[in-house]
Amino acid sequence: MIPAHADVVIVGGGSCGCVLAAGLSDDPDRTVLLLEEGTAFGSASAVPREIRDAAVLPVGPESPWTADFPGRLTSDVQATVTRGRVLGGSGAVNGAYFVRARPDDFASWPASWSYEEVLPSFRAVETDTDVPGDLHGSSGPIPVARVPRERMHPLSRAFVDASESAGFAPVADLNAPGPDGVGAVPSNMRDGTRVGPFLAYLAPVLDRPNLTVAGGVSATRVVMAGGRAVGVEIAGPDGPRTISAGYVIVAAGAVRSPQLLMLSGIGPADELGRLGIDPLHDLPGVGRDFSDHPEFAVPYRFRPGLPSHTLLLETVLHTENLELRPYTAAFGAAIPGSGVADPVLGVVLTRPRSRGRIVLDERDPRRPPLLDYRYLTDPADRQALEEGVRLAADLLAATTGVVEAGSVDARGGRLGTSLHLSGTCRMGDDENAVVDEWCRVRGIEGLSVVDTSVFPQVPSRGPHATAVMLAYRVAATARDALPHTV
Numbered sequence: 462m463i464p465a466h467a468d469v470v471i472v473g474g475g476s477c478g479c480v481l482a483a484g485l486s487d488d489p490d491r492t493v494l495l496l497e498e499g500t501a502f503g504s505a506s507a508v509p510r511e512i513r514d515a516a517v518l519p520v521g522p523e524s525p526w527t528a529d530f531p532g533r534l535t536s537d538v539q540a541t542v543t544r545g546r547v548l549g550g551s552g553a554v555n556g557a558y559f560v561r562a563r564p565d566d567f568a569s570w571p572a573s574w575s576y577e578e579v580l581p582s583f584r585a586v587e588t589d590t591d592v593p594g595d596l597h598g599s600s601g602p603i604p605v606a607r608v609p610r611e612r613m614h615p616l617s618r619a620f621v622d623a624s625e626s627a628g629f630a631p632v633a634d635l636n637a638p639g640p641d642g643v644g645a646v647p648s649n650m651r652d653g654t655r656v657g658p659f660l661a662y663l664a665p666v667l668d669r670p671n672l673t674v675a676g677g678v679s680a681t682r683v684v685m686a687g688g689r690a691v692g693v694e695i696a697g698p699d700g701p702r703t704i705s706a707g708y709v710i711v712a713a714g715a716v717r718s719p720q721l722l723m724l725s726g727i728g729p730a731d732e733l734g735r736l737g738i739d740p741l742h743d744l745p746g747v748g749r750d751f752s753d754h755p756e757f758a759v760p761y762r763f764r765p766g767l768p769s770h771t772l773l774l775e776t777v778l779h780t781e782n783l784e785l786r787p788y789t790a791a792f793g794a795a796i797p798g799s800g801v802a803d804p805v806l807g808v809v810l811t812r813p814r815s816r817g818r819i820v821l822d823e824r825d826p827r828r829p830p831l832l833d834y835r836y837l838t839d840p841a842d843r844q845a846l847e848e849g850v851r852l853a854a855d856l857l858a859a860t861t862g863v864v865e866a867g868s869v870d871a872r873g874g875r876l877g878t879s880l881h882l883s884g885t886c887r888m889g890d891d892e893n894a895v896v897d898e899w900c901r902v903r904g905i906e907g908l909s910v911v912d913t914s915v916f917p918q919v920p921s922r923g924p925h926a927t928a929v930m931l932a933y934r935v936a937a938t939a940r941d942a943l944p945h946t947v
């Protein structure tokens with residue numbers, strides 16, 4: 462049963478929402494209500510096999526665990542952008558590549574988020590099963606493991622060999638600061654099971670009497686009174702109603718968090734007014750200047766007879782502004798229904814300069830918004846990606862087992878997105894910042910946004926480990942400050 466009031470209401474049971482709900486309900490004197498639009502599992506054992514299997518991304522067109530959004534990558538490339546819609550969120554359906562942001566990524570964050578400040582939280586969330594030492598955790602709930610070189614798919618091994626022959630250095634631990642090179646992907650998995658924030662953080666505490674998790678419930682508006690968030694309007698199986706809240710945390714992900722703020726009258730006032738939304742609080746940065754990694758797919762075929770079902774990505778090469786990802790499984794095998802028969806070498810721009818924005822649907826702002834990426838609008842991005850594609854072609858030509866490498870022109874290499882959307886409600890103190898350094902919405906009491914929306918920009922690596930670290934650290938910091946019942 463959904464209570465009429467909770468001390469803290471968290472909107473969105475995704476990667477960050479699960480970690481926040483576990484951290485904040487750790488205090489038995491605080492009631493916490495977690496609202497998730499997708500399916501909520503009542504226990505770890507209720508999680509279906511396709512969500513557990515780290516070799517499969519359960520995100521195809523038929524997936525019941527995702528929501529799709531219209532995306533415009535460039536003026537002439539459209540895309541469907543997938544996000545998790547299930548307890549565990551995008552972290553329940555993702556590639557299980559659990560890599561930390563680099564120390565220099567935190568230069569764009571407030572000083573309280575320097576690499577030195579966040580390292581203890583990176584350590585606290587993980588148990589690294591391969592690498593001992595001070596850089597890694599040994600008692601956190603997320604297991605981090607790598608496929609050793611000798612057990613990699615022959616294609617991954619051959620790619621590592623080709624990279625090293627081309628002069629790139631081997632890197633033993635991609636989660637350690639240090640020079641770029643080629644190394645094994647750190648994955649949040651144990652014995653082939655994807656262990657995301659639901660299984661790691663929330664499932665073990667679901668029986669707490671002060672924690673309610675409600676699935677199939679969508680927050681439609683944050684209710685405001687006198688400059689303060691006082692509740693959440695929801696739509697669920699029992700129809701619409703309002704929940705009162707001592708504090709509201711929006712963790713609906715980088716698409717839906719800014720949309721929910723705007724539907725609540727928090728955002729660029731002129732734009733909200735045009736859409737018929739009463740602008741309660743002018744924050745021009747909501748939904749603006751987001752960043753994500755453009756990813757160009759170079760198709761290839763490898764010698765018949767090699768294993769086809771494997772972890773999708775076992776090794777990557779980092780160099781300057783690029784990540785090269787030799788996906789070993791055909792996307793058709795790893796993403797049911799994707800229809801992509803050949804494996805691809807992904808060429809990712811890790812520090813893109815171009816910025817995009819979320820555009821609400823003028824017909825009805827409650828409909829899925831358009832993600833206008835404006836990829837490659839900065840000429841430096843286009844040039845770097847083209848260099849990456851040339852490097853990919855050279856490395857594929859030198860990779861033993863590759864029998865046909867798609868020339869990008871001939872086989873139609875494709876521009877896509879890595880699905881690492883960040884920065885739609887940026888942290889900071891400039892006029893376009895939406896939240897302060899502790900994720901509190903600027904100028905409003907009782908309201909925070911805690912998810913990848915608040916990253917000042919997309920990290921130069923996948924964002925998942927950084928998202929979990931963020932939620933863990935915010936929960937730990939807010940533990941005493943947020944409302945309690947007694």
Ligand SMILES: Cc1cc2nc3c(=O)[nH]c(=O)nc-3n(C[C@H](O)[C@H](O)[C@H](O)COP(=O)(O)OP(=O)(O)OC[C@H]3O[C@@H](n4cnc5c(N)ncnc54)[C@H](O)[C@@H]3O)c2cc1C
Pocket residue numbers: 472473474475476477478496497498499518520543544545546547548549550551552554555556557558559560678679680681712713714715717718721879880881882911912913914922923924925926928
């Ligand atoms: C297919 C895919 C593969 C990826 N692979 C990787 C990878 O291998 N490595 C990596 O580092 N990153 C990867 N990412 C990115 C990473 O998983 C995400 O950045 C991260 O999980 C985002 O966490 P979040 O908490 O910000 O949002 P999410 O995990 O997306 O959570 C948002 C949650 O809020 C819920 N919600 C939304 N609106 C409402 C509402 N109004 N009311 C109630 N609930 C709502 C959603 O259903 C969802 O469960 C991938 C992403 C995708 C989609």
